Amino acid sequence: MLLTILYIIGITAEGMSGALAAGRHKMDLFGVIFIAIVSAIGGGSIRDVLFGHYPLTWVENPYYIIIICFGAILTTRIPSIMGRLEALFLFLDALGLVLFSIIGAEIARNMGYGFVLIVISAVITGVFGGVLRDIFCNRIPLVFQKELYAGVAMLVASLYYVLIEYLGIESYIATFIALVCGVILRLLAIYYKMGLPVFNYEDKQKNKD
Amino acid sequence: MLLTILYIIGITAEGMSGALAAGRHKMDLFGVIFIAIVSAIGGGSIRDVLFGHYPLTWVENPYYIIIICFGAILTTRIPSIMGRLEALFLFLDALGLVLFSIIGAEIARNMGYGFVLIVISAVITGVFGGVLRDIFCNRIPLVFQKELYAGVAMLVASLYYVLIEYLGIESYIATFIALVCGVILRLLAIYYKMGLPVFNYEDKQKNKD
Amino acid sequence: MLLTILYIIGITAEGMSGALAAGRHKMDLFGVIFIAIVSAIGGGSIRDVLFGHYPLTWVENPYYIIIICFGAILTTRIPSIMGRLEALFLFLDALGLVLFSIIGAEIARNMGYGFVLIVISAVITGVFGGVLRDIFCNRIPLVFQKELYAGVAMLVASLYYVLIEYLGIESYIATFIALVCGVILRLLAIYYKMGLPVFNYEDKQKNKD
Numbered sequence: 001m002l003l004t005i006l007y008i009i010g011i012t013a014e015g016m017s018g019a020l021a022a023g024r025h026k027m028d029l030f031g032v033i034f035i036a037i038v039s040a041i042g043g044g045s046i047r048d049v050l051f052g053h054y055p056l057t058w059v060e061n062p063y064y065i066i067i068i069c070f071g072a073i074l075t076t077r078i079p080s081i082m083g084r085l086e087a088l089f090l091f092l093d094a095l096g097l098v099l100f101s102i103i104g105a106e107i108a109r110n111m112g113y114g115f116v117l118i119v120i121s122a123v124i125t126g127v128f129g130g131v132l133r134d135i136f137c138n139r140i141p142l143v144f145q146k147e148l149y150a151g152v153a154m155l156v157a158s159l160y161y162v163l164i165e166y167l168g169i170e171s172y173i174a175t176f177i178a179l180v181c182g183v184i185l186r187l188l189a190i191y192y193k194m195g196l197p198v199f200n201y202e203d204k205q206k207n208k209d
Numbered sequence: 210m211l212l213t214i215l216y217i218i219g220i221t222a223e224g225m226s227g228a229l230a231a232g233r234h235k236m237d238l239f240g241v242i243f244i245a246i247v248s249a250i251g252g253g254s255i256r257d258v259l260f261g262h263y264p265l266t267w268v269e270n271p272y273y274i275i276i277i278c279f280g281a282i283l284t285t286r287i288p289s290i291m292g293r294l295e296a297l298f299l300f301l302d303a304l305g306l307v308l309f310s311i312i313g314a315e316i317a318r319n320m321g322y323g324f325v326l327i328v329i330s331a332v333i334t335g336v337f338g339g340v341l342r343d344i345f346c347n348r349i350p351l352v353f354q355k356e357l358y359a360g361v362a363m364l365v366a367s368l369y370y371v372l373i374e375y376l377g378i379e380s381y382i383a384t385f386i387a388l389v390c391g392v393i394l395r396l397l398a399i400y401y402k403m404g405l406p407v408f409n410y411e412d413k414q415k416n417k418d
Numbered sequence: 419m420l421l422t423i424l425y426i427i428g429i430t431a432e433g434m435s436g437a438l439a440a441g442r443h444k445m446d447l448f449g450v451i452f453i454a455i456v457s458a459i460g461g462g463s464i465r466d467v468l469f470g471h472y473p474l475t476w477v478e479n480p481y482y483i484i485i486i487c488f489g490a491i492l493t494t495r496i497p498s499i500m501g502r503l504e505a506l507f508l509f510l511d512a513l514g515l516v517l518f519s520i521i522g523a524e525i526a527r528n529m530g531y532g533f534v535l536i537v538i539s540a541v542i543t544g545v546f547g548g549v550l551r552d553i554f555c556n557r558i559p560l561v562f563q564k565e566l567y568a569g570v571a572m573l574v575a576s577l578y579y580v581l582i583e584y585l586g587i588e589s590y591i592a593t594f595i596a597l598v599c600g601v602i603l604r605l606l607a608i609y610y611k612m613g614l615p616v617f618n619y620e621d622k623q624k625n626k627d
């Protein structure tokens with residue numbers, strides 16, 4: 001129950017962030033709504049398609065789409081307020097990332113997958129909404145170049161896995177612990193601008209690109 | 210039967226438009242054929258994958274792919290003629306958009322989905338061929354920035370739904386009415402340059418993009 | 419058995435090439451690993467999703483992902499060595515392309531598909547890893563503009579089909595013949611810069627793009 005509420009907060013926040021990104025690229029209302037939907041539920045959809053895990057979440061609960069649409073339309077009405085709530089959105093985005101990652105890990109675990117697929121499922125669920133958003137906005141996905149983002153998804157999934165499989169902790173308690181640790185880690189990563197090492201490879205082919 | 214003929218005209222027209230777009234980006238013959246195929250059947254394929262609706266149309270009828278290939282190759286032979294037929298292609302593109310939207314709505318309805326998913330299915334089927342074409346051509350999808358396009362798909366799906374579910378009209382008559390109304394609406398949208406409101410959000414992050 | 423070894427060599431080589439491409443776009447470690455995975459197994463994943471062929475190869479054998487990750491991380495450590503091995507990588511890339519194409523053709527054949535779908539499956543499996551890599555690196559896919567690449571996939575699939583269906587040759591012998599011919603053809607195409615004709619279409623819309 002609490003998870004459902006958190007999930008709805010998460011997709012709404014991701015959707016509204018997506019709507020702002022669409023606004024930065026001067027999209028029309030359809031573009032805004034589309035980018036919002038993709039940002040919010042794109043990661044989970046890709047995960048479900050890759051794992052053959054049907055029906056998709058939003059096909060089962062189409063009202064999630066409605067909620068995201070309302071959030072996106074709201075965003076176009078009050079962009080100046082959105083801008084001032086930057087800190088809140090950074091927090092909600094962190095919450096969304098961590099929560100989606102845990103959900104991804106849980107679904108993979110329920111499908112009987114092992115550690116590697118659980119981590120992959122967490123990363124896809126947590127990160128791919130943003131990747132798709134950036135692809136549709138025609139830019140290199142930020143998560144490939146920015147501070148610890150996918151890394152948080154991996155660590156959260158690993159923590160969740162260890163808590164349940166090795167320490168025998170109940171699923172909902174493990175979810176809670178992973179959620180709190182993950183959000184703190186993500187906020188620390190933003191604050192200290194922690195990031196993965198960047199691989200800058202320049203060669204003669206560079207000129208051809 | 211008439212629908213199948215219209216469908217083939219629709220995918221051929223969308224494919225030829227896609228081939229022209231590929232030509233504008235100086236692609237080789239494979240690129241031209243690929244963009245043509247994606248433009249013509251990409252929307253329906255994404256819909257089927259998201260809904261787990263197997264087998265996909267072109268897997269069941271691979272000769273659709275052959276037809277699109279011929280159209281694409283033909284386009285590379287007579288580009289100057291294509292340019293002069295602009296009005297015809299605008300009409301065929303409108304026909305394709307509306308027809309694909311109705312097909313999408315019908316498939317979702319036959320799968321037992323409600324109104325929201327029927328509209329989503331119509332939009333994906335009608336619009337996503339063009340979205341994929343633009344992604345592969347490395348530009349922001351035109352439908353996110355242009356005159357009423359996705360909006361037509363939504364209105365057509367809504368009309369189709371109301372005609373069948375509330376007015377109890379036969380499916381093939383509803384298809385016909387929605388088709389005629391949709392094409393007229395789309396042509397009017399082009400003529401009067403009607404569009405959805407554009408959301409232009411500029412902030413300090415703009416510089417970072 | 420030999421095929422499995424060749425397959426692992428193929429995905430590792432494609433993954434390392436992908437990692438270099440990511441390095442050219444200054445991605446962080448996650449971006450490098452992601453692009454490497456997508457380059458190596460993206461084509462096969464798209465094929466399986468489109469054909470509803472579950473579970474995907476890497477879901478069944480997650481250790482393939484681990485191997486690709488190691489290759490990608492290795493690449494970031496020794497980029498200068500990679501640069502000097504260009505000839506080796508061109509060969510491995512040719513091997514990967516041809517091998518993936520044959521695997522794609524074989525899977526489609528085992529699903530009972532006819533010639534058209536077998537060729538499509540070969541092209542998707544052989545070429546789409548590179549297409550996805552370029553999409554995520556935000557550039558027009560090279561295979562749409564470069565020397566004979568998709569063409570090799572088509573010819574290899576056709577040869578494989580003819581050898582088995584018309585000449586009644588054993589599957590593993592047909593695989594071997596198609597593999598050798600394909601690699602030679604691809605290397606000749608690189609050497610002689612053979613390519614498909616380019617379709618360069620300029621019109622007044624060009625300015626609008």
